[in-house]
Amino acid sequence: MGITDSIFKRLRRVNPRIMAAAEKTLQAVPGVQGRMEAEYASMLRDLEPSLKPYRNEFAAHAQLPQAGIPREEIISAMERMQAHERTRWESGFVSGAVYHGDPSYIDFLNRVYALNSQSNPLHSDVFPSTSKFEAEIVSMTASLFGAQNNNEICGTVSSGGTESILLAMKTYRDYARSRRGIRDPEMIVPVTAHAAFDKAAQYFNIKQIHIPVGDDYRADAAAAERALTENTVVIVGSAPSFPHGVIDPIEPLSELARAHRVGFHTDACLGGFVLPFAEQLGYPVPPFDFRLPGVTSMSADTHKYGYAPKGSSVVLYRGSELRHYQYYTATEWPGGLYFSPTFAGSRPGALSAACWAAMVSLGEQGYLDATRRILETASAIKTEIRSIPELRILGDPWWVIAFASDTLDIYRVMDFMTRRKWSLNGLHKPSAVHLAVTLRHTEPGVAERFGADLREAVDHVKTHPEDKGEMAPVYGLAANLPLRGVVSDLLKRYMDVLYKV
Numbered sequence: 237m238g239i240t241d242s243i244f245k246r247l248r249r250v251n252p253r254i255m256a257a258a259e260k261t262l263q264a265v266p267g268v269q270g271r272m273e274a275e276y277a278s279m280l281r282d283l284e285p286s287l288k289p290y291r292n293e294f295a296a297h298a299q300l301p302q303a304g305i306p307r308e309e310i311i312s313a314m315e316r317m318q319a320h321e322r323t324r325w326e327s328g329f330v331s332g333a334v335y336h337g338d339p340s341y342i343d344f345l346n347r348v349y350a351l352n353s354q355s356n357p358l359h360s361d362v363f364p365s366t367s368k369f370e371a372e373i374v375s376m377t378a379s380l381f382g383a384q385n386n387n388e389i390c391g392t393v394s395s396g397g398t399e400s401i402l403l404a405m406k407t408y409r410d411y412a413r414s415r416r417g418i419r420d421p422e423m424i425v426p427v428t429a430h431a432a433f434d435k436a437a438q439y440f441n442i443k444q445i446h447i448p449v450g451d452d453y454r455a456d457a458a459a460a461e462r463a464l465t466e467n468t469v470v471i472v473g474s475a476p477s478f479p480h481g482v483i484d485p486i487e488p489l490s491e492l493a494r495a496h497r498v499g500f501h502t503d504a505c506l507g508g509f510v511l512p513f514a515e516q517l518g519y520p521v522p523p524f525d526f527r528l529p530g531v532t533s534m535s536a537d538t539h540k541y542g543y544a545p546k547g548s549s550v551v552l553y554r555g556s557e558l559r560h561y562q563y564y565t566a567t568e569w570p571g572g573l574y575f576s577p578t579f580a581g582s583r584p585g586a587l588s589a590a591c592w593a594a595m596v597s598l599g600e601q602g603y604l605d606a607t608r609r610i611l612e613t614a615s616a617i618k619t620e621i622r623s624i625p626e627l628r629i630l631g632d633p634w635w636v637i638a639f640a641s642d643t644l645d646i647y648r649v650m651d652f653m654t655r656r657k658w659s660l661n662g663l664h665k666p667s668a669v670h671l672a673v674t675l676r677h678t679e680p681g682v683a684e685r686f687g688a689d690l691r692e693a694v695d696h697v698k699t700h701p702e703d704k705g706e707m708a709p710v711y712g713l714a715a716n717l718p719l720r721g722v723v724s725d726l727l728k729r730y731m732d733v734l735y736k737v
């Protein structure tokens with residue numbers, strides 16, 4: 237998540253009595269609000285240097301420079317920043333984030349971007365090549381999910397997984413309002429589904445009904461049935477989920493949706509470009525796509541395991557009628573007849589061109605090879621984790637592997653890994669850490685290095701109880717802090733810092 241430890245370390249120094257008090261009471265205590273404000277300000281001041289590492293090295297431009305800076309100087313500054321940032325992800329230390337990362341592949345995508353940098357699908361008459369690319373991206377993606385025998389599957393390109401999910405949820409809200417007269421829409425969402433569903437609920441005023449997951453971290457279908465009301469517009473499942481990398485029981489969930497004539501969305505943002513190929517390779521992939529009659533929409537991220545550059549995803553629907561509820565049209569605007577399929581108006585056509593180029597250059601064979609490498613590496617990494625008695629893998633994951641410990645503070649294990657250059661994702665509820673295996677981890681020696689470092693991390697935590705770690709107190713506190721509003725406020729101020737020059 238990126239929030240650094242010093243925020244919470246400082247927060248801990250706030251009077252513990254105040255910390256334990258309920259938020260409303262807290263805010264009513266005279267002087268407390270001011271004191272919290274002062275605490276925030278000082279915490280964030282401490283944080284700034286680590287968030288702005290380039291301040292002393294590169295000129296900062298709060299206003300336009302009076303005379304333009306020479307192009308070569310700009311390129312050289314950017315090259316130095318890249319050199320600083322690149323090594324970690326390139327050498328396979330990072331969970332997720334960069335999914336392909338091979339230098340010659342990146343060069344190819346950069347050439348494609350450069351060729352198309354001026355294109356904008358909003359002007360489809362000027363840039364018909366972009367429309368061609370986008371239509372084919374949608375069709376190629378749909379064909380992975382059972383559209384070969386079903387020509388009603390359609391969709392659009394979006395800017396990423398979050399936008400695909402927001403679009404789908406807005407579509408269900410509008411469809412249900414128009415077709416069923418639902419004024420107070422509700423969506424049924426497993427607690428492990430991506431935060432983008434919560435964002436959609438907030439943005440579009442849809443009530444989110446959370447359902448729990450079972451011991452296997454998969455959504456509880458019986459709870460979904462109990463959560464259904466006459467206002468339900470959609471049920472959601474993940475294939476797989478971000479935190480634990482497990483596939484929800486899509487078949488029973490989507491059947492439930494079908495029986496009650498509500499929508500069902502499979503979030504395959506993470507798995508859309510792995511699972512179809514895993515199935516072809518003979519892995520036992522449970523049904524999750526449009527071959528299930530209850531699945532009415534899906535999201536699949538080309539910019540993750542589709543190996544396109546960041547900024548593209550696909551949202552798909554069963555039937556163009558549903559897709560029409562996503563589209564925006566303006567017929568009375570003095571600016572002319574206006575329409576856009578997604579949230580943005582103008583869009584970067586170059587990203588769609590690069591996404592298309594990624595897909596057709598890899599082809600089915602490229603994705604099969606990538607999937608095989610990823611699943612084999614994930615299996616080796618699972619074996620490494622299982623060989624460490626203090627660690628326990630959560631559920632039965634595919635290639636996003638979450639692990640916890642019953643005897644050690646898992647966040648201290650993560651801290652040791654960070655010192656060894658690893659960037660793993662800290663999870664909570666329950667406390668765990670995950671590694672999303674990418675092609676970077678399939679390079680020779682990376683899985684073995686992960687195993688060796690993890691073993692050392694566990695030994696270190698066992699033998700050095702005095703080492704409290706860096707993020708461990710942060711996660712411990714974040715898990716227990718009753719004041720969620722305070723945590724939320726801190727996150728907002730953290731974002732403010734990111735926008736400081």
Ligand SMILES: Cc1ncc(COP(=O)(O)O)c(C=O)c1O
Pocket residue numbers: 396397398399401430432474476477478503504505506537
């Ligand atoms: C299952 C799942 N859905 C949605 C998203 C959101 O994708 P994005 O970060 O591209 O908006 C993610 C991101 O990791 C994800 O794992």
